[in-house]
Amino acid sequence: MTVPTTWPDGTTTMAADAGTGAIVLWVVLPYISLAVFVLGHIWRYRYDKFGWTTRSSELYEKRLLRIGSPLFHFGILVVLIGHVIGLLIPDSWTGAAGITETQYHVVAVTLGTVAGVCTLGGIAILIYRRRTVGPVFSATTRNDKVMYVSLTLTIALGLAATVDANIVEGGYNYRETISPWFRSIFYVQPDPGLMSAAPVLYKLHALSALVLFALWPFTRLVHMLTAPLGYLTRPYIVYRSRDPRLGNRPPRRGWERVG
């Protein structure tokens, strides 16, 4: 990659200047993670529709779930919206809309911290429940455990980065480094140099998120992609004709039914 990038301080670097380590971490890894995420979901949807479920454990235990699950899920939805705004919308756009950097920052940090604490608290309750309630624990697979570690680590690092940079250190504008790097991946002009300059907690958060995305299609997290928003518009009663096809895959060419 030899695309020149203009840094906030006015200097210009090339991706190639960033060093091998940075390229592996901030160019190779994101693309691998993205590819696994997309292809993994396609594969899973084609071959494991039956396994595509929330695997709810509400039948076993309700009291803790009633608190933990909404806390976690609503928290993470706010976090998701925050990430979409923070990573996808460039600095200049909000500036053009008349929002000053300070205003943006205060709102983002406050909302982000509150949502992050809710999410982390929610997942803490859920993990405590998973470990202490017998039936829930015995229904926990190794896959679930790996997913929980990866998810919790990502959330904790994200919250730590926000708290550390903004409250302890006095503010870090990720919209000048991390956000452009994130977008550059989707422009197919990745600039690892931007990320190399970010604080270490942000780096760790991004790395753990990349690992989480690569694991995503193979865990129960897939339920997120089939969030039932279609329910708001579909008719209440679904009529369907008998499925003429057997199984959930089309027959191979030459093996179709005739007559």
Add this chain to the structure above:
Amino acid sequence: MRVMAQMAMVMNLDKCIGCHTCSVTCKQAWTNRTGVEYVWFNNVETRPGQGYPRRYEDQGTWRGGWELNKRGRLSLKAGGRFKKLITIFSNPVLPSLDDYYQPWTYDYETLTNAPLQDHTPVARPKSLITGKDMKISWSANWDDDLGGSALHGDQDVVLGEISEKIKLEFEQTFMFYLPRICEHCLNPSCAASCPSGAIYKRSEDGIVLVDQDRCRGWRMCVTGCPYKKVYFNHRTGKAEKCTFCFPRVEVGLPTVCSETCVGRLRYIGLVLYDADKVLEAASTPNDTDLYEAQRSVLLDPDDPHVIAEAERAGIPRDWIEAAQRSPVHALINKYKVALPLHPEYRTMPMVWYVPPLSPVVDAVRDTGQDAEDHRNLFAAVDALRIPVSYLAELFTAGDPAPVDAVLRRLAAMRSYMRDINLGREPDAAIPEQVGMGEEQMYDMYRLLALAKYDERYVIPPAHAEQAHNLEELATECSLDYEGGPGMGGSGPFGEASGGAAPVAVENFHALRDRQRSDTSAAPVDKETRVNLLNWDGKGAPPGLFPPQAGTPGDDKAVDGGGEVEPKP
């Protein structure tokens, strides 16, 4: 008018002896897997009793079914689309496992590998959920035969609806069994509650099914169903429910619960209904008018206009004919003795019940009066408000009039038929008092008391034209429908042509031939082909041995070759 066909069931509660054979065979067929240990697609409840899951009829708690909102429009009791999505992360009204029961097994191994000791080793109950020792305190039929009703008899939701005095009296006097399966409703609230749209109603036969590939385990259907007949498989994380044994029904076989019913109290048949009128009927303002509204949605399959519309809607001719012969249609609309279970849930249930007359008959008999006399029975139906109001809470949203009418019809039939059975002159006045003709009364008696297998189960087999699309017939020769050139004999190109018959179909025909014939080995009126797998070793079916030249042995074969009593 948009005519649709619905596979429906009627159960005659007078005949249910509470043997649980239906539940057991259903469980063996469908839910003997991990994850659904606690699930009974078919269960038999003793009434009065709490039912399964406990107090499922208490919609104040469980929020199942539909209700009319302030504007008089039909809405889900547990909340509409938006509320469902908001509460999706933790369904607030999902029954917990304890509301069903903790499934268990016994530690049988200790019985065989315990060391020698003074005391006999004991197989302790172990929870199938936690794997730990447990104390069994409830199950799907823990209050069977009113067991323990002194402790928790007052937990019956229906009893709660009727007055205190009646309550106590009822518990001491009456009991009957209520077998329940999924109602395969015309207006299924489980399907409406499913955020993923995985639950659907089959447009051909109205069977309500869960698409296991689309279900994401949001659990809203469990709440949505007021009969609590959708279950969550805690192993696969998917909802499961009664399938009306669709693989069997598609090939013309009755469901497992019906096939194995000892009392032969179940009837299966088609009804035609007007899909355009369902919503209107379900929105009937008064709960007590719902029974009539539901009946009015069903169409008369003999009406030429209905037939024309059904044909236009693509319902095959033999399905229309099956609807005309349907015992379900006869019991619901011709004789008007079948009632829907809890019509006030507004789901338009399609498993109907003939309410039991036996509590009334028993009460009359206990007084020393003639319990077969229609005057005594009529008077008792009038006087015994207790069973009537209880039954009304179950079947007509509390309106005693329809239950009253049904019980009178049943009582009249009993009394009218007694005269015939005793060789006395039948009294035409008896059927007249309940608004029926003599012939109609006799037909009703035939259907309720004598009906054979093929009269109780009028199931048009899966469609010959669509045969290749169907589960079991998929590989079948299309000439192999009943009575077709491929059935019960040679295929068009000789004995083995057309591929193998599906096992279920072969067994069905073999079984049916045996049940209908006087001989056990081979039906005399059928073209004979010996299937050694179906031959139980009794007698020598014709065709087993080649005819011997010169001996008149063929005669013997013709007279059935069936059961040959051992000669002394």
